[in-house]
Amino acid sequence: MGVKHELELPANLEPMTRHPKVPGPGEPMRVHHSMCFGCGLDAPVGLRLNVTAGEDFCVTATMPVVDWMQGGPGVIHGGILSAAFDEVMGNASILIGVPVVTVNLEIDYAKPIPLGSTLRFTAEVLGKSGRKVYVRSQAYLDGFEAPVAAAYGIFVEINLRKHFEGYKEGAVKAPQG
Numbered sequence: 767m768g769v770k771h772e773l774e775l776p777a778n779l780e781p782m783t784r785h786p787k788v789p790g791p792g793e794p795m796r797v798h799h800s801m802c803f804g805c806g807l808d809a810p811v812g813l814r815l816n817v818t819a820g821e822d823f824c825v826t827a828t829m830p831v832v833d834w835m836q837g838g839p840g841v842i843h844g845g846i847l848s849a850a851f852d853e854v855m856g857n858a859s860i861l862i863g864v865p866v867v868t869v870n871l872e873i874d875y876a877k878p879i880p881l882g883s884t885l886r887f888t889a890e891v892l893g894k895s896g897r898k899v900y901v902r903s904q905a906y907l908d909g910f911e912a913p914v915a916a917a918y919g920i921f922v923e924i925n926l927r928k929h930f931e932g933y934k935e936g937a938v939k940a941p942q943g
């Protein structure tokens with residue numbers, strides 16, 4: 767079946783503006799936490815995704831599919847791909863300037879993705895309604911015109927300080943030096 771139909775969006779989407787302080791098109795998005803599994807460079811195990819800002823409400827990213835990402839023999843684990851989509855779509859949400867967390871993630875896996883390949887991601891914010899931000903992402907592989915996987919995410923605006931209150935004491939710190 768490949769990737770599924772479009773995400774059903776609510777009728778009451780609000781106009782969005784790109785936040786003036788986010789990176790410009792072609793510039794790298796900032797690492798939001800050095801120990802983040804998705805983008806952190808100090809995380810002992812992680813995707814270390816480099817996400818690049820695009821035009822409007824879009825971002826792009828690439829991810830080499832390396833051996834530790836294996837699920838079935840020779841191919842990526844579906845949960846790793848899901849985490850990559852989460853990270854890329856979370857970064858797209860940053861472009862509208864609201865702190866968010868994921869509440870809903872849907873993935874379509876259309877093709878097996880071999881170890882040794884490089885996935886290319888695109889993601890765009892489709893709209894915002896109240897605290898909810900709707901995002902879509904697609905993953906591409908060389909040699910395939912259509913996406914090899916796709917995702918839809920709903921992210922919800924949070925108060926960053928309140929959301930992580932009570933959890934920060936248990937946070938894993940980056941190694942010193």
Ligand SMILES: CCCCCCCC(=O)SCCNC(=O)CCNC(=O)[C@H](O)C(C)(C)COP(=O)(O)OP(=O)(O)OC[C@H]1O[C@@H](n2cnc3c(N)ncnc32)[C@H](O)[C@@H]1OP(=O)(O)O
Pocket residue numbers: 798804852853854855856857860866867868869870896897898920922924
């Ligand atoms: C930023 C850089 C990249 C980061 C990428 C990685 C992002 C992540 O992985 S974040 C980690 C995973 N996510 C989480 O841990 C979130 C856990 N969930 C929560 O903490 C809470 O559900 C929270 C705070 C998001 C929302 O709770 P609360 O503030 O009580 O709001 P609540 O009223 O339940 O929901 C807000 C809206 O979202 C909707 N909503 C909540 N859950 C869902 C869901 N599963 N599906 C669809 N809609 C939902 C609600 O219906 C509500 O809509 P409306 O405003 O229209 O009534």
